[in-house]
Amino acid sequence: MRRRWGAVLLVLAALLVLPGCIRVGGTLSGDLVACKEGDDGTPSNGVVLMAQAVPSASWVPCLEGMPLGWHFSAMDVDRGSGRFWLDSDRDGLHAIEVRLTRSCSTSGATEIPSDRPEMRRLERVSQVTPMYVGRRYYVFEGGCITVLFRLSGENRGEPFAVATQGLGAVAREDLRAMVHEDSDGRLQLDPPADGEGG
Numbered sequence: 001m002r003r004r005w006g007a008v009l010l011v012l013a014a015l016l017v018l019p020g021c022i023r024v025g026g027t028l029s030g031d032l033v034a035c036k037e038g039d040d041g042t043p044s045n046g047v048v049l050m051a052q053a054v055p056s057a058s059w060v061p062c063l064e065g066m067p068l069g070w071h072f073s074a075m076d077v078d079r080g081s082g083r084f085w086l087d088s089d090r091d092g093l094h095a096i097e098v099r100l101t102r103s104c105s106t107s108g109a110t111e112i113p114s115d116r117p118e119m120r121r122l123e124r125v126s127q128v129t130p131m132y133v134g135r136r137y138y139v140f141e142g143g144c145i146t147v148l149f150r151l152s153g154e155n156r157g158e159p160f161a162v163a164t165q166g167l168g169a170v171a172r173e174d175l176r177a178m179v180h181e182d183s184d185g186r187l188q189l190d191p192p193a194d195g196e197g198g
Helices: 002-017 045-053 157-164 172-182
Strands: 022-025 059-063 070-078 081-088 092-101 110-112 120-127 132-140 143-151 167-171
Touching: 045 059, 045 070, 045 081, 045 172, 059 092, 059 143, 059 172, 070 092, 092 157, 143 157, 167 172
Parallel strands: none
Antiparallel strands: 022 070, 059 167, 070 081, 081 092, 092 143, 110 120, 120 132, 132 143
């Protein structure tokens, strides 16, 4: 567990120091944004990084699992936003993008019963042929998770449903406690504002 936190220290330091964005991709696996990894089942470094990028968000998106045919592609984090992409064997590169921001415009979307407690769910399909294109929004205190989809295969609604079953979210309060405990109190998920003690 201590070895794992060496990487977290670097990730947190990078986000606090770098003015631009951090982008990772290539041959990385979905473990980078896993809801639970390792023997202790704690969220991965990429989830912590996204939480740092959007300090108002009470929830942070993550992957609970990847259905057959879907693969983690890349992650991009900047101050104020974090996102990652999923590629599909059938629907192409970046078929699904999962984005975390402080707020989002849900204009034109329809609210439907939410499958996640403490979040409102809205959906907007903007195109059905030749591609299935749209957005799903999860709106909650201090943030918004937007799932953008652009699917080209046949039976497009089914792969979208299957792919999004693997999407999860971690409560910020759980991430805050994890960072504090695993770093023996040396780190905070949310550093104090300028002028505050700590």
